Amino acid sequence: MPYDSIVCVKQVPDTANVTAEAMKEDGTVNRGALPAIFNPEDLNALETALEIKERHGGTVTAVSMGPPKAGEVLRECLYRGADRAILLTDRRAAASDTLATSYILSQAIRTIGRYDFVFCGRQAIDGDTAQVGPQCAEKLGIPQITYLEEVVAIQDRRVQIRRNMGHGWEIVEAALPVLVTVIASANQPRPPSIRRVMRLKKAKVIAELAAEVKDRMPDAAEEKVQAEAQRRAEELKQRGLLIEQWGLDEIHADLARCGMAGSPTKVHRIQAIVLKKEGFVSVPDTEEGIRGLIHELVVDRTLG
Amino acid sequence: MPEPNRQGEVWVFAEQEEGSLNEVALELCGKARELADRLGVQVGAVLPGAGVKDLAPRLIAQGADRVYVVENPCLGHYQTQPYARVLTTLIERRRPQIVIYGATPLGRDLAPRVASTLRAGMTADCTDLEIDNVVEAKSKQEHPNLLLQIRPAFGGNIIATIVNFDWWPQMATVREGVMALRPPDPSRTGEVIEEKVEISETDLALKLIRRHLEPRKVNLKGARVIVAGGGGVGSKENFKLIYDLAGAIGGAVGASRAAVDSGYIGKEHQIGQTGTTVRPALYIAVGISGAVQHRAGMEDSAKIVAVNKDHDAPIFSVAHYGIVGDFKQVLPLMIKAIKEK
Numbered sequence: 001m002p003y004d005s006i007v008c009v010k011q012v013p014d015t016a017n018v019t020a021e022a023m024k025e026d027g028t029v030n031r032g033a034l035p036a037i038f039n040p041e042d043l044n045a046l047e048t049a050l051e052i053k054e055r056h057g058g059t060v061t062a063v064s065m066g067p068p069k070a071g072e073v074l075r076e077c078l079y080r081g082a083d084r085a086i087l088l089t090d091r092r093a094a095a096s097d098t099l100a101t102s103y104i105l106s107q108a109i110r111t112i113g114r115y116d117f118v119f120c121g122r123q124a125i126d127g128d129t130a131q132v133g134p135q136c137a138e139k140l141g142i143p144q145i146t147y148l149e150e151v152v153a154i155q156d157r158r159v160q161i162r163r164n165m166g167h168g169w170e171i172v173e174a175a176l177p178v179l180v181t182v183i184a185s186a187n188q189p190r191p192p193s194i195r196r197v198m199r200l201k202k203a204k205v206i207a208e209l210a211a212e213v214k215d216r217m218p219d220a221a222e223e224k225v226q227a228e229a230q231r232r233a234e235e236l237k238q239r240g241l242l243i244e245q246w247g248l249d250e251i252h253a254d255l256a257r258c259g260m261a262g263s264p265t266k267v268h269r270i271q272a273i274v275l276k277k278e279g280f281v282s283v284p285d286t287e288e289g290i291r292g293l294i295h296e297l298v299v300d301r302t303l304g
Numbered sequence: 305m306p307e308p309n310r311q312g313e314v315w316v317f318a319e320q321e322e323g324s325l326n327e328v329a330l331e332l333c334g335k336a337r338e339l340a341d342r343l344g345v346q347v348g349a350v351l352p353g354a355g356v357k358d359l360a361p362r363l364i365a366q367g368a369d370r371v372y373v374v375e376n377p378c379l380g381h382y383q384t385q386p387y388a389r390v391l392t393t394l395i396e397r398r399r400p401q402i403v404i405y406g407a408t409p410l411g412r413d414l415a416p417r418v419a420s421t422l423r424a425g426m427t428a429d430c431t432d433l434e435i436d437n438v439v440e441a442k443s444k445q446e447h448p449n450l451l452l453q454i455r456p457a458f459g460g461n462i463i464a465t466i467v468n469f470d471w472w473p474q475m476a477t478v479r480e481g482v483m484a485l486r487p488p489d490p491s492r493t494g495e496v497i498e499e500k501v502e503i504s505e506t507d508l509a510l511k512l513i514r515r516h517l518e519p520r521k522v523n524l525k526g527a528r529v530i531v532a533g534g535g536g537v538g539s540k541e542n543f544k545l546i547y548d549l550a551g552a553i554g555g556a557v558g559a560s561r562a563a564v565d566s567g568y569i570g571k572e573h574q575i576g577q578t579g580t581t582v583r584p585a586l587y588i589a590v591g592i593s594g595a596v597q598h599r600a601g602m603e604d605s606a607k608i609v610a611v612n613k614d615h616d617a618p619i620f621s622v623a624h625y626g627i628v629g630d631f632k633q634v635l636p637l638m639i640k641a642i643k644e645k
Contacts, residue, residue, distance in 0.1 A: 015459025031458060098428075102420060127457055129428040131416035134384070138420035143509035144384055146413045152513075160513060166409040168517035172510045264425030264471030268438055268452065271463040280610070280620055285629030287637050293609070293625055294641040301432070301454070301463050302586045302607045303529070303553065303645070 002057035003116040003154065003176070005049035006109055008136070009042040009062055009077060011070040012126045038073045041121030043189035045182040048151065049119050050081045050190070056154060058116070059083045063108055065093065065101065068207035074243050078200045079192030086112070087205045090247040092255060097263035098127075102135030104258055107251040109140060116157070118179040122147060130181070137179035145172060146181045205245040206233045271301065308472040310449070312401030313370070314340040315473075317391065317414070318351040318363055319406050321382070322517075325359050327485065328406030330366045331554070332478060334486040335433060336404060337367030342435045343449055348372060348400060352390045354380035357496070364494035366486065371496050372398075378503055381515070382410055385507040388417040393501045395422060400473050402451050404433070407477035415477050425468035427453035427476040431528055431585075438467050450474070456585075460606065482528050484554040522556060522572045529555030529586045532575055532602070535562030536591025536612065537631065543568050545635045546590060552639045558582070558602075560592045576601035588638075590631045594619025611635070 013034035022033040049060045062077035064070045065088040074085035088108050096104065109118060118140070123130035130146075137144035145161050152160040152171055160173045164183060210229040217225065236242040248258055256262060283293045297303045314336045319326040333349060340347045346369040351359060353375070360371040374390050391414070395403060403418075405411040407429045419426035432454040438447045451474040453466040468474045524530060531553065533546040543563075550557045558580075559573040575582055576598040587605035592598060594610070594617055602608070603622045610623035611631050620626045627634055 013458070015461060018459070018461065031461070098416065098426065099420065099423065125459060127428075128459075129416075130412050131419070131426060131428055134413060134416040135420035138388075138417045144413070144417065145510070146384075147409060164409070165517070167519075168515070170515035171513040173513055174510050264423070264468050265427055265453075265466050266469065267464055268467040269465040271465075272461070280623040280626040283609075283625050283627045285627050285634050285637075287640070290627070290634065290637040291641040291644070293627075294638065294645055297586065297607065298645050300607075303642075 001157070002059075003052055004059045004061070004114055005052060005117040005119055006061045006063060006112060006115045007042070007046045007049045007077070007082070008105055008118065008120045008132070009046065009064045009073050010039045010121075010124050011036050011064065011066050011073045012039045012124050013037075015125050036069065036072070038076050039121055039124045041123060041182060041184055042073075043121070044184055044186050045119040045121045045180075046077055046080060046082070047187045047189040048148065048180070048182050049117065051187070052117065052151065052154065053081070061086065061112060061115075063088065063105065063112070065089070065104060065108075068205060068211060071205040071208045071243060074205070075200065075203055076192065078203055078243075079196045080190055081193065081196070084244070085203075086244045086246055087207070088246050088251070089205070089207055090258075092248055092259050095260040095263065096258060097265045098129050098131040098135055099264055100258050100262035102132045102139055103262060104248070104251070104253055105132065106136050106139035107253045108246060109136070111246070111251045116176040117159075118142075118177070120179070120181050122181045122183050133179060133181040140177075140179065142177050142179055143174050144179045144181070145174060148180050148182045149186050200241065202236070202239075203241040203243050204236060205243040206230070207245055209233055209236075308470050309399040309401055311345060312399050312473065313346045313348040314343065315348045315350060315395075315400040315403040316363075316368065317403065317405040317411065318349045318359070318371070319408060319410055320351070320353055320356055320359060321410075323353070323355060323359070325362060326406060326408060328408060328411075328478070328480045330362070330488075331481070331483040331485050332404050332406060333363055333366035333368050335478070335483040336402075339402060339433060339435055339451070343401070345401070346370060348398070350374070350391060350394055352376070352379045352387055354378075357498075360494075360496045362488065364492050365488035365490050367492070369494050371494060372499050373496060374499050374501050376501070376503060378508060381512050383508065383510050383512075384413055384417055385509055386503045387414050388421065389503055389507050390501045391418045392421045394499060395473060397499075403473050403475045405475070405477045407479045411477050415475060419475055422473070424471050424473055424475055425466075427455060427466045427468075430455045430476045430478045431482050433476065433478065438469075440469060451476070460585075479528060480523060480526055481556055482554055484552065524556050524558055524573070524575065524580045524582050527556035527582070527584050529553050529588075530558045530575070530582055530584045530602075530605075531555050531588045531590065532558030532560065532592060533563050533568065533590045534560035534592030534598075535566060536593070537563060537568060538591070540568045542632070545632065549588070549590075549635050549639055552642045553586075555584075555586070555588075560595075560598045562593075589619050589623070590635065592619050593617045594622065
């Protein structure tokens with residue numbers, strides 16, 4: 001029996017590999033200078049969906065919410081075997097916290113319509129919250145199974161999944177549809193298929209086309225740019241290479257639940273961690289010396 | 305969205321498994337006590353399960369004023385939706401102003417589902433919580449006594465402070481081992497309240513087929529602070545000082561291979577090439593000379609404090625702070641300074 005999967009993927013700054021270029025003079029990280037990558041556990045989520053498709057048939061649809069540049073990770077999904085890719089991009093979605101993000105993603109999933117599985121990576125390496133998956137499941141009104149390590153069996157629209165509980169595991173069974181979050185140890189994500197890269201490397205979303213046109217004709221009026229982008233999009237569509245792009249209107253989102261307006265949590269303050277390593281600070285083994293050390297560790301938030 | 309309930313209690317989700325409380329729930333009771341005292345309100349602990357009522361006195365001894373017990377046979381094994389039903393029902397019924405959960409795999413599965421149902425804010429994996437007045441940047445409106453939710457983000461390259469102005473309750477998960485575990489006070493009194501929550505057939509969406517639990521190991525990987533002892537500690541008895549400092553600071557206990565081989569402490573505590581590799585926010589190396597095999601397992605820690613008698617010990621080459629001296633004098637001074645901070 002074929003099964004249809006939707007995979008939520010995110011493009012993230014590579015926080016785990018801070019390059020020399022991204023380090024600022026003062027020892028803090030310039031986040032804008034970090035390379036953008038496919039969120040690692042989202043690749044495991046994609047792999048899980050592709051394996052189900054290979055074994056049982058069905059389709060894999062990749063969805064990403066982000067700026068036009070996130071078209072890059074959707075192409076990566078197509079190269080690996082996804083059948084369809086959709087970019088959710090809308091200025092009004094900027095500054096969404098996990099609650100607003102999960103609302104927007106769930107509206108997109110409803111708009112796609114039919115599905116048996118929704119797969120997400122457990123968490124994204126920029127925020128490490130692990131909240132968007134469970135919150136999407138709640139919004140869709142379906143069960144969630146977090147920390148998938150192995151799909152044990154799928155039969156008659158029921159699935160058995162082994163989930164990692166940190167200090168052990170359990171196998172649970174649920175009727176489809178379900179939302180599943182996947183951890184890194186679940187599988188080894190496949191590399192892109194060369195044949196698919198050749199066929200699909202020109203696939204683009206219309207926002208990327210518009211940016212290209214703007215680069216080519218910097219002095220052109222906005223209308224003209226849009227018209228040219230539209231023309232190129234038609235051409236790509238004819239060749240089956242247009243990656244779909246949806247805004248908040250296409251997914252019938254309530255604007256009060258999106259972006260800043262739809263986000264209960266606000267960032268009040270950001271402190272950069274300063275990395276220094278030029279010999280050690282010698283602390284005298286006196287009561288005063290040690291009190292000074294503890295105070296310093298409290299001030300720089302090493303100690304709570 | 306209802307008005308924030310500024311008289312609301314501070315709640316802790318009392319995570320338990322097979323009838324025993326997860327230590328993080330006890331740590332959080334202490335933190336909730338501190339927050340509630342600051343706000344002048346009471347501490348509540350929510351304890352769902354099957355046959356768990358006997359755990360209530362322990363939560364009271366750790367700082368809870370009220371324990372809301374929800375007994376139901378279908379809560380025997382944790383499952384997201386029935387547990388989320390319990391939390392959302394009680395939160396809507398009693399309207400706490402703050403709810404905190406341990407950032408365990410279970411807590412991080414449950415808390416976002418609850419937040420989504422309530423359409424409330426949720427901050428993951430906090431390493432500190434404070435109460436303070438906050439002025440909203442745009443409107444200049446002052447919000448009194450908000451919960452400051454402090455957490456590392458961006459791969460630990462920044463520390464973010466998150467607030468929730470009015471979509472209450474204010475909720476967060478808190479990393480294990482970060483809040484100091486206070487000594488229980490058996491003389492504290494509190495109220496045990498049995499609550500009824502309707503759990504529907506559709507809430508019970510998952511069927512448990514099989515489960516395999518390992519005994520809880522020393523959680524070195526997840527620890528934010530590690531106090532590690534080496535061969536220089538000298539004896540099993542002396543290791544008690546290492547434990548005392550770890551307890552005061554809310555950290556885990558680690559050890560070098562020399563300490564493990566000498567039988568001062570179990571192998572599960574070993575850090576280094578043949579043990580666990582760690583990168584906590586703070587690593588305090590006590591009586592560890594710093595052989596390259598040990599350094600390989602800890603040198604990526606954000607801050608390293610080395611305590612050693614020998615000022616030529618190689619551990620100082622990776623340290624940010626060094627104290628040359630006798631740990632038997634230094635550690636009690638550190639414990640004292642932490643208690644006074």
